[in-house]
Amino acid sequence: MRVLQTRCTDGFRSRCHWITRGGEDRAAAIRDRLRDAIVDRRLAPGTKLNETEVGALFDVSRTVVRAALQALTYEGLLTSERNRGAFVASPTPDEARHVFDARRLIEPGLVAAAIKRLGPSEIAAFRARLEEEDHVLHQTGPMARRAEINASGDFHLLLARVAGNAIIQRFMEELLARSSLVIALYGRSGASSCGHGDHANILAALEQRDAERASQLLVSHLDHIEADLDLRTKGSLPLREALGGRAG
Amino acid sequence: MRVLQTRCTDGFRSRCHWITRGGEDRAAAIRDRLRDAIVDRRLAPGTKLNETEVGALFDVSRTVVRAALQALTYEGLLTSERNRGAFVASPTPDEARHVFDARRLIEPGLVAAAIKRLGPSEIAAFRARLEEEDHVLHQTGPMARRAEINASGDFHLLLARVAGNAIIQRFMEELLARSSLVIALYGRSGASSCGHGDHANILAALEQRDAERASQLLVSHLDHIEADLDLRTKGSLPLREALGGRAG
DNA sequence: TTTGCCTAGATTGTATGCAATCTAAGCCCG
DNA sequence: CGGGCTTAGATTGCATACAATCTAGGCAAA
Numbered sequence: 001m002r003v004l005q006t007r008c009t010d011g012f013r014s015r016c017h018w019i020t021r022g023g024e025d026r027a028a029a030i031r032d033r034l035r036d037a038i039v040d041r042r043l044a045p046g047t048k049l050n051e052t053e054v055g056a057l058f059d060v061s062r063t064v065v066r067a068a069l070q071a072l073t074y075e076g077l078l079t080s081e082r083n084r085g086a087f088v089a090s091p092t093p094d095e096a097r098h099v100f101d102a103r104r105l106i107e108p109g110l111v112a113a114a115i116k117r118l119g120p121s122e123i124a125a126f127r128a129r130l131e132e133e134d135h136v137l138h139q140t141g142p143m144a145r146r147a148e149i150n151a152s153g154d155f156h157l158l159l160a161r162v163a164g165n166a167i168i169q170r171f172m173e174e175l176l177a178r179s180s181l182v183i184a185l186y187g188r189s190g191a192s193s194c195g196h197g198d199h200a201n202i203l204a205a206l207e208q209r210d211a212e213r214a215s216q217l218l219v220s221h222l223d224h225i226e227a228d229l230d231l232r233t234k235g236s237l238p239l240r241e242a243l244g245g246r247a248g
Numbered sequence: 249m250r251v252l253q254t255r256c257t258d259g260f261r262s263r264c265h266w267i268t269r270g271g272e273d274r275a276a277a278i279r280d281r282l283r284d285a286i287v288d289r290r291l292a293p294g295t296k297l298n299e300t301e302v303g304a305l306f307d308v309s310r311t312v313v314r315a316a317l318q319a320l321t322y323e324g325l326l327t328s329e330r331n332r333g334a335f336v337a338s339p340t341p342d343e344a345r346h347v348f349d350a351r352r353l354i355e356p357g358l359v360a361a362a363i364k365r366l367g368p369s370e371i372a373a374f375r376a377r378l379e380e381e382d383h384v385l386h387q388t389g390p391m392a393r394r395a396e397i398n399a400s401g402d403f404h405l406l407l408a409r410v411a412g413n414a415i416i417q418r419f420m421e422e423l424l425a426r427s428s429l430v431i432a433l434y435g436r437s438g439a440s441s442c443g444h445g446d447h448a449n450i451l452a453a454l455e456q457r458d459a460e461r462a463s464q465l466l467v468s469h470l471d472h473i474e475a476d477l478d479l480r481t482k483g484s485l486p487l488r489e490a491l492g493g494r495a496g
Numbered sequence: 497t498t499t500g501c502c503t504a505g506a507t508t509g510t511a512t513g514c515a516a517t518c519t520a521a522g523c524c525c526g
Numbered sequence: 527c528g529g530g531c532t533t534a535g536a537t538t539g540c541a542t543a544c545a546a547t548c549t550a551g552g553c554a555a556a
Contacts, residue, residue, distance in 0.1 A: 025330060025509095026509095026510090027509095050536095050537075051537075051538070052536090052537075052538095060510080060511090061510060061511045061512075062511085062512090062538085063311075063509085063510055063511065063512090064509090064510070064511090066315075066538090066539095067314075067318060070315060070318060070319070071318070071322060074319060074322050076415070082273065082517090082538085082539085083516080083517050083518060083537080083538055083539075084517090084518070084519095084537085084538080085518095085537070085538065095414070095415075098413045098414060098415050098416075099415065101361070101413050101416075102413055102415045102416050102419075105354065105357035105358070105361070105413075105416060106353065106354065106357070109353035109354070109357070110353075113349070113353070165346045165349050165350055165353075166343070166346060167324070167343075167346050167347065167350045167422075167423070167426075168346075168349075168350050168353060171350075171419050175415070178415075274539095274540090275539095298506095298507075299507075299508070300506090300507075300508095308540085308541090309540060309541045309542070310508085310541085310542090311539085311540055311541065311542090312539090312540070312541090314508090314509095330508085330509085330547090331507080331508055331509075331546080331547050331548060332507085332508080332547090332548070332549095333507070333508070333548095497556105498555100498556085499554100499555085499556080500553100500554090500555085500556100501552100501553085501554085501555100502551100502552085502553085502554100503550100503551090503552085503553100504549100504550090504551090504552100505548105505549085505550085505551100506547105506548085506549075506550095507546100507547080507548070507549090508545105508546085508547075508548085509544105509545080509546070509547085510543100510544085510545080510546095511542100511543085511544085511545095512541105512542085512543080512544100513540105513541090513542085513543100514539105514540090514541085514542100515538105515539085515540080515541100516537105516538085516539075516540095517536105517537080517538075517539090518535105518536085518537070518538085519534100519535085519536075519537090520533100520534090520535085520536095521532100521533090521534085521535095522531105522532085522533085522534095523530105523531085523532075523533095524529105524530090524531080524532095525528105525529090525530085525531095526527105526528090526529085526530100
């Protein structure tokens with residue numbers, strides 16, 4: 001209780017304004033912040049995450065940063081090379097297809113499980129989510145698309161949560177985060193990457209407890225998203241990454 | 249090249265005989281060793297893994313041990329409590345059911361994917377695996393059952409590998425490791441936890457490219473394994489764990 | 497005897513220092 | 527002028543020191 005203010009709590013230390021919740025787990029907090037930044041695409045694939053730099057940003061030592069980076073590496077959001085450091089992952093087209101294959105494999109089962117546990121409160125949660133999507137969709141601007149993709153993922157995440165299996169839920173969280181990376185890399189800006197109507201239709205099928213139909217809708221929804229990607233291996237992409245990252 | 253032999257290389261230091269591969273990743277090596285020990289049930293659920301102790305065992309510093317423990321925690325094989333340490337996970341009955349629910353959800357999809365990529369070499373690999381199972385099955389003794397369970401898991405793992413999706417494969421690896429924990433906790437020693445004939449039948453269906461039948465066989469195989477568990481919440485189990493773990 | 501507090505030891509969380517490795521700029525040589 | 531080598535700086539891997547916290551045992555009071 002004494003030494004804690006060595007770290008922060010005085011407002012003008014200018015960094016740390018967020019982490020450093022007294023006794024909480026700071027590595028986890030940093031991990032979450034970095035993950036948000038990655039799935040929100042504020043950190044582009046290929047970006048290097050320098051341990052010292054990140055540490056300075058959050059005002060913690062490299063020890064803590066390394067724990068956060070290791071966790072994200074395990075989640076597949078970073079790739080780390082020995083003695084070289086950690087980089088925001090840039091999935092290959094094959095890996096991108098694997099992500100969507102995995103989702104097509106898992107999510108229909110999720111539908112079946114979710115229907116069994118679907119009560120009024122769950123339906124209400126789904127409706128609230130759709131409204132949120134609607135809200136986001138009517139906005140414009142640079143970060144509107146970011147929010148749109150996030151909101152879209154949240155629908156699928158809610159499906160996983162309703163299914164009520166913590167393990168599968170974590171798998172889905174990982175798959176959704178990876179999806180965000182894939183869309184960041186291969187998404188064609190022109191097309192709306194995640195049709196909003198799809199979600200509404202899926203929910204309708206869920207409410208009717210029509211697992212078969214909901215699954216079909218879900219799968220074609222995923223097909224649709226994947227079709228909007230440009231997964232051809234163009235020579236420029238590996239090059240751009242070989243150049244060492246970042247958007248600029 | 250100079251400092252390395254500070255660590256090991258002289259035979260009578262009595263520890264280190266295995267880790268410390270020059271430039272390799274020692275945390276990963278320790279992680280793998282610990283995981284083997286857990287899924288082989290040499291480390292019982294609830295066992296505490298003391299950082300200093302593990303470090304002394306492998307002759308590395310706590311820094312490296314912590315990385316290994318963090319990885320295993322992420323995989324769900326350990327649970328770690330802040331300021332208290334890491335323990336071999338002991339899944340609750342609910343979590344145990346979640347493991348098998350997840351496998352029932354994923355493995356049928358695995359069958360479908362595997363059949364698409366099933367060639368002569370894959371079939372040969374399956375046959376070799378079954379022979380290995382046979383071999384293990386005919387052995388007796390204390391560690392025969394351990395090997396049996398391991399071999400059984402390997403069949404499912406091979407299925408995941410043949411399916412050719414690295415992400416799903418990793419999910420399956422995690423689920424199989426957790427299955428081993430669950431069986432360790434709730435398995436009834438009397439019943440053969442994983443019928444060997446089941447695998448042969450599944451393979452037969454795979455060879456006929458009958459995905460429907462293979463899936464059905466697989467699911468009832470999983471049902472069978474789960475049925476052999478005793479998932480009733482007996483008052484003694486939480487108590488025994490509250491007492492602080494270990495078998496004795 | 498039991499309950500509660502308190503202190504000493506053990507254990508984990510974090511920062512920091514040093515060695516190993518990588519990276520990039522400068523230099524020599526062709 | 528271009529290419530390979532060398533070296534200084536930057537960065538990661540690891541060990542260790544110290545701080546924060548937990549745990550266990552003893553002691554006193556009810």
